[in-house]
Amino acid sequence: MASTDTAAKVKTDDLAGLEAGLDALDAVELRRTPVREVLVKKVLPPTLAVALVLVVWQVLVAAEITDETKLPAPSAVWDGLADMWLQGTLLEVIWTSVSRGLAGFLLALAIGTPLGLLVARVKFVRAAIGPILSGLQSLPSVAWVPPAVLWFGLNDAMMYTVILLGAVPSIANGLVSGVDQVPPLFLRAGRTLGATGLRGTWHVVLPAALPGYLAGLKQGWAFSWRSLMAAEIIASSPDLGLGLGQLLENGRNNIDLPGVFLAILLILVVGIAIDLLIFSPLERWVLRSRGLLVK
Amino acid sequence: MATTFAKAAEGTVAEQTHAARMEHVSKSFSGPAGAQLVLDDVSLDVAPGEFVTILGASGCGKSTLLNLVAGLDRPTQGSIETPGGRPALMFQEHALFPWLTAGKNIELALRLRGLPRAERKPEAERLLELVRLGGAYGKRVHELSGGMRQRVALARALAQDSQLLLMDEPFAALDAITRDVLHGELTRIWEETNLSVLFVTHNVREAVRLAQRVVLLSSRPGRVAKEWTVDIPQPRRIEDADVAELSVEITEHLRGEIRRHGQH
Numbered sequence: 001m002a003s004t005d006t007a008a009k010v011k012t013d014d015l016a017g018l019e020a021g022l023d024a025l026d027a028v029e030l031r032r033t034p035v036r037e038v039l040v041k042k043v044l045p046p047t048l049a050v051a052l053v054l055v056v057w058q059v060l061v062a063a064e065i066t067d068e069t070k071l072p073a074p075s076a077v078w079d080g081l082a083d084m085w086l087q088g089t090l091l092e093v094i095w096t097s098v099s100r101g102l103a104g105f106l107l108a109l110a111i112g113t114p115l116g117l118l119v120a121r122v123k124f125v126r127a128a129i130g131p132i133l134s135g136l137q138s139l140p141s142v143a144w145v146p147p148a149v150l151w152f153g154l155n156d157a158m159m160y161t162v163i164l165l166g167a168v169p170s171i172a173n174g175l176v177s178g179v180d181q182v183p184p185l186f187l188r189a190g191r192t193l194g195a196t197g198l199r200g201t202w203h204v205v206l207p208a209a210l211p212g213y214l215a216g217l218k219q220g221w222a223f224s225w226r227s228l229m230a231a232e233i234i235a236s237s238p239d240l241g242l243g244l245g246q247l248l249e250n251g252r253n254n255i256d257l258p259g260v261f262l263a264i265l266l267i268l269v270v271g272i273a274i275d276l277l278i279f280s281p282l283e284r285w286v287l288r289s290r291g292l293l294v295k
Numbered sequence: 296m297a298t299t300f301a302k303a304a305e306g307t308v309a310e311q312t313h314a315a316r317m318e319h320v321s322k323s324f325s326g327p328a329g330a331q332l333v334l335d336d337v338s339l340d341v342a343p344g345e346f347v348t349i350l351g352a353s354g355c356g357k358s359t360l361l362n363l364v365a366g367l368d369r370p371t372q373g374s375i376e377t378p379g380g381r382p383a384l385m386f387q388e389h390a391l392f393p394w395l396t397a398g399k400n401i402e403l404a405l406r407l408r409g410l411p412r413a414e415r416k417p418e419a420e421r422l423l424e425l426v427r428l429g430g431a432y433g434k435r436v437h438e439l440s441g442g443m444r445q446r447v448a449l450a451r452a453l454a455q456d457s458q459l460l461l462m463d464e465p466f467a468a469l470d471a472i473t474r475d476v477l478h479g480e481l482t483r484i485w486e487e488t489n490l491s492v493l494f495v496t497h498n499v500r501e502a503v504r505l506a507q508r509v510v511l512l513s514s515r516p517g518r519v520a521k522e523w524t525v526d527i528p529q530p531r532r533i534e535d536a537d538v539a540e541l542s543v544e545i546t547e548h549l550r551g552e553i554r555r556h557g558q559h
Contacts, residue, residue: 015479019427019442022473026440189390192365193455194381194407203403207394290393291437 069257076258077265084262089242097228097243098270100156104163105224112168112220116175116213121201130176133169141166141227145234154237159228166227167220174216178209210286218279225271244270311378314459314491315341315364320373321516322359333359335516336373341459341491348494348502349510350545352553356517357495361463364493379458379491387464389444391436397447398423398432404454422450425484442473446480453488462494466501475533478504482529499542499549504533509545513552521548 054074060066061073068076084090118125119133144165145158152158182205190196190204206213232245240246244267251259287293322334333356341347351357362368364375365384391400401419410418423429426446436444445465452460466474482505485492496502502509506525513520523545527537 015476015483016427019476019480022476023428023440023443026442185386185388185390186392188367189384189386189392191367192381192384193404193451195403199407203407204392207392210394286394289435291435292393 069255072258072261077261080258080262093242093244093247094266094270096241097232097245097267098274100159100243101163101221101225101228102274104160104228105167105221107160108164108167108171108220108224109217111164112171112216113175113213115168116172116216117179117201117206119172120176120179120209121205126176133176134173136165136169137173140230141223142230142234144227145231148231149235154235154239156240158235159231159240162227162231163224167224170223171216171220174219175209175213178212178216179205181212182208211283211290211292214279214283214286218275218283221274221279222271225267225274229267311343313340314343314345314377314379315339315382315493316376317360317364318374318376320360320363320370320375322356322363322368322371332516334363334370335518337512337517337519338373339510339519341493343458343491344489345508346485346492346494346506347508347510348496348506349512350496350499350502350549351512351517352497352514352549354514354517355512357497357512358463360512360517361461361493361495364459365461377459381455381457382459382461382493383452383455383457384461385445385448385452385463385465387467389436389441389448391444391448391451393436395436396432397428397434397436397439400436400447401451401454404451408455419450419454422453423447425453425487426450426480440473441469442477445469445477449481449484453484453490458489459491459493462492464496465494467496467498474501478533479530481505482531486529499546500533500538503527503538503542503545504531511545511548511552514556520552 057071057074061068061071065071081090084093115133119130120126141162144162148158148161148165152161186204186208187200190200195203228243229245229248232240232243233249236246236249242250244263248260248263248267251257251263284293317337317339320334320337321332323330323332325331337360339347349357349360359368361384363370364377365382366377367384391397392403395403398416398419401422402415405415405418406412420429420432423431426449428443428446428450431439431443431447436447439447448465466477469477478501481492484490492505494502494505503525509523509525511520511522512518523541525541527535527541531538
C-alpha cells in the first residue's frame, strides 16, 4: 500500500515538472519592434512618396508645361501657408473646422452606437431599417446640404445635421458588422457563464465586436470630415466663421489658385492627421492586445 | 461562499442522488430532408462526484447531448435535471475572451456568479494556482500555449462553482504529450474537488484513462449502446496495460457500431 502511495506521489510530482517544462517550451516570445525598424519600414516610404510628388510638381512648374494660373508653384503655396501662420489665422481656421468636425463626430457616435446595437440585436429593427441604413452610406452627404440649409438656415445646426446624416450610418453599420462577426463560440461560452441578455451584450458582444466597431468609427470620421467640408464650401457665410471649406471657397472667389491648393492640402492633412493620431493607434492597440496584429 | 461547494460539498452531495439525470431524452433537428432524429431515448445518470465519459463516433449526437445538459438547447422529448444549478462547460476550443487577460477571464466568471468584487482577484489567483498557472494572471490569451489556454479554460469553468463540469472533447486539439499532462491534471483536480464530470470524446483510450464509467453511444441516432465500469485505480496512464486491454474491448464495440452504417 505504502509503495503505491509513493508511486502516486512520484507521478504527480513528475507531472508538475513536466508541465513546467512544457510551458517553458511553448512560451510565446513577444518582441517590441525597435525604433530604427519602425523608421525604416513605416516612416521612410510615405516620406519618400511625398517628396517624389513635390519634386514632380516642381519639375512640371519649372518646365512651364502650363502657366502659373493653372498650376501654382509649390513655393507659392508655401508662401500662402507662411502668410497665414504669420497673420495668426492658420490655427484659427483649422480649429474652426476641426472642432466642428470632432463635435459632430462625437454626436454621431452618441447616436450611431445605440442605433447600431438596436439594428444588430433586434431582428424586427434590423429588417425595418437595416437596408435603409446601409443604403444611406452610398448617398453622398453633400446631397443633405440644400435641405439642411432650408431647415435651419446658415448656422452650426445645419452643419451638424449634414455631419450626422453622413456619419451616423457608417458608425451604426460598423457596429452591426462587428456584432455579426462575433464568433458564435464566444456567445455560447458567455451563456454558459451566465452572461445573458444585457449582461451578455455588455460583457461579451460589445467587447467582441470592438474591432469592427472601431473600423466603423474610422469610416465615420472620414464621413464626418467630408460632410463638413461639403457643408462649409456650399454654405459659406460670415456668421459661420472661417473654416477650411470657406477658405477653399474664398480662394475660388478671389481666383487665388495657390490659396485653393493650400486649402485642399490643409483639408487632406487634417483628415489624415486625425486618423493617424486617434483612430489608427486605437485600432492597433485593440488588435495587438488580442494578438490579431503580428507587426 | 467559495468553499461551500469545494470543501463542505460532501454533506450536500450525499443528499442528492445524482448530479445530472437524463430521462428518455430525444432530440431532432429539422433539416432539408425533414426532421432528423439525433438522440433517441437516452437515459443516463451521473452520480455526485462521478466521472463519466460519453464515447461515440461522429454523428452519435454526443455534443448535442452536452448542449442539452448545459441548457444551451432544449430536448424534443424527455427531461434533463441538474440539481446543482447551471453546469460549467468546456469546449474543444478554449473559448477564452481575447480582450481579457487570463486572470480577468476567470474574474468575469466569478463576477457573473455573483462573487463580491473584493474576493474575485484572490479567488482567480487561487484557481490559476490550482491549474499550476500561478504566474499567468496578467497574460493575454495569445501569449499562452494551447495547453495553457485549456488550463485557464478549466480554471474559468471551475470558477462557476458548479457541481457538474461538462467537457466537450476539450483536449482533442492538443498534442499527445500535452494531452497526457492535462489528463493527469484533470484527474488530480477531480479528486481534489468532488466535481462530477461528464466528458465527451471519440478517443477510446482517453475515455478509459479518465473515467469511472464509459458510456458508448450508437450513431444516427444516438442511443446508449453499452456501458463499462472502469475500476482501474487512479492515477492511471494512457499506456497502462489494463487501460489498453479495456480500450481494445470497447474499440471492438465502437467499430461494430460504425460498421452497421456501411451495411445498407
